Amino acid sequence: MAASLFPLPFLFLFVFLLHPLSSTANIHKTNNLLKSHLFTEPTSINTTHTTHKPLNDTPPTVFFEVTKPINVPKTKPCKHLVLQHDFASTYGKPPVLLNYTPPSHCPSQDFSKIVLEWKATCKGRQFDRIFGVWLGGVELLRSCTAEPRATGIAWTVRKDITRYYSLLVKNETQEFAVYMGNIVDTTYTGIYHVTVSIYFYPAEKKLRHSDHGFNNLVSGRDSKADLILPISRNLPLNDGLWFEIQNSTDSEAKEFKIPQNVYRAVLEVYVSFHENDEFWYGNYPNEYIIANNLTGYPGNGPFREVVINLDGEIVGAVWPFTVVFTGGINPLLWRPISGIGSFDLPSYDIEITPFLGNILDGKTHKLGFTVTNALNVWYIDANLHLWLDHRSTNTEGKLLKHESKPLAFALVSNFKGLNGKFLTSARRLISSNGWVKSSHGNITTHFNQHLGYSNLMEMGKDGDLQIVNQTINFTDTVSFRKPSSNTKSFKSLKNFKFYMYSDYMDQGNGTSLSVANVTLGFNEKNVKHAGLGFVSNILRNLQNGQGVMVVKNNLVQSGEGSTQQEYTYNGSGLCYFRNISSSNYSILYDKVVNACSDRDYSHLGFGLSRYFHFPASGSSLASELLNKYHDGV
Numbered sequence: 193m194a195a196s197l198f199p200l201p202f203l204f205l206f207v208f209l210l211h212p213l214s215s216t217a218n219i220h221k222t223n224n225l226l227k228s229h230l231f232t233e234p235t236s237i238n239t240t241h242t243t244h245k246p247l248n249d250t251p252p253t254v255f256f257e258v259t260k261p262i263n264v265p266k267t268k269p270c271k272h273l274v275l276q277h278d279f280a281s282t283y284g285k286p287p288v289l290l291n292y293t294p295p296s297h298c299p300s301q302d303f304s305k306i307v308l309e310w311k312a313t314c315k316g317r318q319f320d321r322i323f324g325v326w327l328g329g330v331e332l333l334r335s336c337t338a339e340p341r342a343t344g345i346a347w348t349v350r351k352d353i354t355r356y357y358s359l360l361v362k363n364e365t366q367e368f369a370v371y372m373g374n375i376v377d378t379t380y381t382g383i384y385h386v387t388v389s390i391y392f393y394p395a396e397k398k399l400r401h402s403d404h405g406f407n408n409l410v411s412g413r414d415s416k417a418d419l420i421l422p423i424s425r426n427l428p429l430n431d432g433l434w435f436e437i438q439n440s441t442d443s444e445a446k447e448f449k450i451p452q453n454v455y456r457a458v459l460e461v462y463v464s465f466h467e468n469d470e471f472w473y474g475n476y477p478n479e480y481i482i483a484n485n486l487t488g489y490p491g492n493g494p495f496r497e498v499v500i501n502l503d504g505e506i507v508g509a510v511w512p513f514t515v516v517f518t519g520g521i522n523p524l525l526w527r528p529i530s531g532i533g534s535f536d537l538p539s540y541d542i543e544i545t546p547f548l549g550n551i552l553d554g555k556t557h558k559l560g561f562t563v564t565n566a567l568n569v570w571y572i573d574a575n576l577h578l579w580l581d582h583r584s585t586n587t588e589g590k591l592l593k594h595e596s597k598p599l600a601f602a603l604v605s606n607f608k609g610l611n612g613k614f615l616t617s618a619r620r621l622i623s624s625n626g627w628v629k630s631s632h633g634n635i636t637t638h639f640n641q642h643l644g645y646s647n648l649m650e651m652g653k654d655g656d657l658q659i660v661n662q663t664i665n666f667t668d669t670v671s672f673r674k675p676s677s678n679t680k681s682f683k684s685l686k687n688f689k690f691y692m693y694s695d696y697m698d699q700g701n702g703t704s705l706s707v708a709n710v711t712l713g714f715n716e717k718n719v720k721h722a723g724l725g726f727v728s729n730i731l732r733n734l735q736n737g738q739g740v741m742v743v744k745n746n747l748v749q750s751g752e753g754s755t756q757q758e759y760t761y762n763g764s765g766l767c768y769f770r771n772i773s774s775s776n777y778s779i780l781y782d783k784v785v786n787a788c789s790d791r792d793y794s795h796l797g798f799g800l801s802r803y804f805h806f807p808a809s810g811s812s813l814a815s816e817l818l819n820k821y822h823d824g825v
């Protein structure tokens with residue numbers, strides 16, 4: 193298994209750093225991107241014999257990812273402490289397992305919000321470690337640890353997990369699993385001390401359970417499925433429950449069976465990339481590697497996509513956001529402000545409803561994953577969210593049309609020796625159309641994915657300089673049509689930006705200087721059309737970082753990282769703005785605006801008038817209809 197080989201690439205990279213492979217090619221003695229495997233804490237920190245003041249006197253640094261707060265109701269939550277564990281030598285071992293039952297001490301069993309809280313501390317020296325949290329095989333959180341300091345760090349991740357409601361309140365014992373592959377020895381000293389709690393917020397007033405059906409369809413992530421099936425590896429096992437995709441021909445799949453009264457299905461896909469593909473967006477094209485006789489550099493160019501197939505047919509694709517883990521590029525950039533998505537990796541939804549006609553037969557079917565151009569290793573699994581027709585034992589359906597054109601891909605190269613430019617672009621269209629007849633009527637669902645990618649990579653200074661400018665456009669549209677009703681639709685437009693300028697300078701005395709500027713952009717706009725009106729929310733999340741470091745023997749000897757981030761979320765019931773910057777571990781500037789203003793939101797549609805008290809420009813019927821799409825906010 194790939195996992196058992198995991199430490200080897202690290203060792204390999206270390207050797208690589210110390211002994212340039214080719215004296216003719218003075219390309220980056222280190223692919224600059226691979227700096228996540230550097231130590232930033234001096235090796236001389238020696239807790240037993242230190243002559244400095246005890247490290248215990250310094251308060252731990254608090255790391256965090258900038259994100260909007262979770263809109264919780266005013267009710268007092270029931271806290272359910274699920275796990276307390278110290279992750280020391282857990283690498284390649286089974287996940288930490290325990291029995292989970294829903295909290296029995298809550299006065300109410302009717303919750304409008306459920307929040308997962310991960311709290312951790314660590315001290316010493318340690319890499320950024322990927323980890324996952326699963327309940328009954330369903331992934332609830334994919335995340336990466338913060339890299340500790342000798343003086344200690346602490347961080348907290350809060351995630352709205354209300355979407356997993358049916359699983360979390362299921363009245364039976366389920367297995368709760370947490371896997372984090374950590375290694376502790378005399379070099380890597382950091383042990384992660386972790387507490388996982390779940391907060392159940394009782395509803396302010398009794399929830400209406402009558403919202404199921406057609407109106408529920410466009411709710412997107414706000415809607416809660418009746419049943420969630422894990423598309424992950426089965427316990428017992430070693431490592432995480434995720435599948436490991438090792439190369440471009442590797443395909444991993446899971447068999448599953450759905451109840452025969454499903455009327456909607458959505459596949460939520462979790463993805464993370466590691467080792468040779470941790471920085472896939474900066475991987476060199478193979479023709480460059482071959483022409484320059486380079487060995488040991490991760491190749492296959494900078495384009496990757498996760499392809500999802502159902503019984504062998506492509507049903508959707510994920511072109512992932514470029515999450516940079518807490519040790520990535522220059523570890524000093526992510527202290528204390530962590531990279532976008534690093535503490536709560538985004539998951540991606542694929543509408544499966546048009547295909548229900550093919551899988552409502554009570555038989556076993558297969559969902560599988562491949563990764564175009566993959567190098568070792570991608571961790572992928574998924575959750576199949578299913579909505580059941582409570583008024584019938586059998587729904588029926590048929591796939592009417594399914595179109596998945598081959599990936600349109602182009603690479604334009606212009607290089608001489610180690611210097612040159614590469615423009616990689618790609619496009620993909622996937623669409624499916626099918627009807628499902630249930631007690632809610634005969635509803636035809638159309639799912640459409642429109643994906644665009646461009647990556648301009650520039651190599652200079654005989655390979656010591658690398659500039660990457662990448663954009664991904666990721667548009668999903670789902671529409672639901674029912675005879676004699678208005679069509680309802682949900683459109684999600686995502687735009688992911690990655691820019692990096694990375695310069696490496698050999699100082700000639702065993703040290704090197706690395707300069708890296710990085711931009712990460714995660715923009716998303718969701719628009720719901722519900723016949724008579726629309727609702728939308730907008731996220732603009734932009735991070736800029738500048739890092740300088742002097743490296744010797746894999747050790748960051750000195751350096752400084754500065755990060756600026758602007759975060760804006762404008763949506764139903766919540767507006768949040770934060771403008772923050774940090775340098776050398778300190779926050780320089782932090783402005784938070786946690787309020788919506790009427791004037792600025794008028795363009796968001798009258799569906800929001802409920803929240804912002806301007807005269808509704810539509811009929812009250814339309815407003816009522818729209819309000820049904822927001823459960824409990």
Ligand SMILES: *[C@@H]1O[C@H](CO)[C@@H](O)[C@H](O)[C@H]1NC(C)=O
Binds near residue numbers: 235236237238241
């Ligand atoms: C810790 O300090 C002691 C005494 O100063 C020294 O012998 C030992 O090698 C040091 N350990 C490390 C890992 O630096």
Ligand SMILES: *[C@@H]1O[C@H](CO)[C@@H](O)[C@H](O)[C@H]1NC(C)=O
Binds near residue numbers: 301363
């Ligand atoms: C949970 O199940 C047990 C036995 O299966 C039953 O006694 C109990 O009432 C159930 N609790 C709830 C809240 O439904």
Ligand SMILES: *[C@@H]1O[C@H](CO)[C@@H](O)[C@H](O)[C@H]1NC(C)=O
Binds near residue numbers: 440
């Ligand atoms: C790809 O990975 C699979 C799974 O580990 C392996 O069986 C196969 O040999 C690999 N293919 C190539 C071309 O390396």
Ligand SMILES: *[C@@H]1O[C@H](CO)[C@@H](O)[C@H](O)[C@H]1NC(C)=O
Binds near residue numbers: 216483484485
């Ligand atoms: C690559 O290796 C081949 C064969 O060993 C040699 O002819 C060629 O000059 C080398 N190219 C470079 C750029 O080193």
Ligand SMILES: *[C@@H]1O[C@H](CO)[C@@H](O)[C@H](O)[C@H]1NC(C)=O
Binds near residue numbers: 627629634636
């Ligand atoms: C459902 O609607 C589709 C599209 O209008 C139609 O082709 C199909 O026959 C209908 N199914 C049933 C069972 O009425």
Ligand SMILES: *[C@@H]1O[C@H](CO)[C@@H](O)[C@H](O)[C@H]1NC(C)=O
Binds near residue numbers: 643646663664665
């Ligand atoms: C992304 O979308 C924008 C706006 O529609 C367009 O200008 C840009 O060319 C697209 N980029 C790619 C790579 O598809």
Ligand SMILES: *[C@@H]1O[C@H](CO)[C@@H](O)[C@H](O)[C@H]1NC(C)=O
Binds near residue numbers: 646661691
């Ligand atoms: C990246 O490329 C886009 C066009 O795709 C361009 O608008 C933008 O200015 C470039 N960014 C940088 C920092 O060069």
Ligand SMILES: *[C@@H]1O[C@H](CO)[C@@H](O)[C@H](O)[C@H]1NC(C)=O
Binds near residue numbers: 699700701703
């Ligand atoms: C290495 O060289 C650089 C640049 O000349 C210099 O600034 C640095 O102090 C030197 N470091 C060591 C350890 O000699």
Ligand SMILES: *[C@@H]1O[C@H](CO)[C@@H](O)[C@H](O)[C@H]1NC(C)=O
Binds near residue numbers: 693708709738
């Ligand atoms: C990197 O960022 C620094 C600090 O903002 C700036 O001075 C420098 O010009 C940037 N370099 C590039 C190539 O963008």
Ligand SMILES: *[C@@H]1O[C@H](CO)[C@@H](O)[C@H](O)[C@H]1NC(C)=O
Binds near residue numbers: 731760762767787789
């Ligand atoms: C969000 O709302 C603010 C006002 O609170 C406005 O200034 C800003 O332009 C809006 N941002 C977006 C991306 O819509």
Ligand SMILES: *[C@@H]1O[C@H](CO)[C@@H](O)[C@H](O)[C@H]1NC(C)=O
Binds near residue numbers: 758771772
């Ligand atoms: C964020 O703060 C910086 C520094 O004060 C400022 O230059 C920038 O304009 C601010 N951005 C926004 C969107 O307010």
Ligand SMILES: *[C@@H]1O[C@H](CO)[C@@H](O)[C@H](O)[C@H]1NC(C)=O
Binds near residue numbers: 751752776777
């Ligand atoms: C960063 O902060 C440390 C103290 O925390 C200080 O010793 C160091 O000089 C600072 N570095 C820079 C470049 O300002």
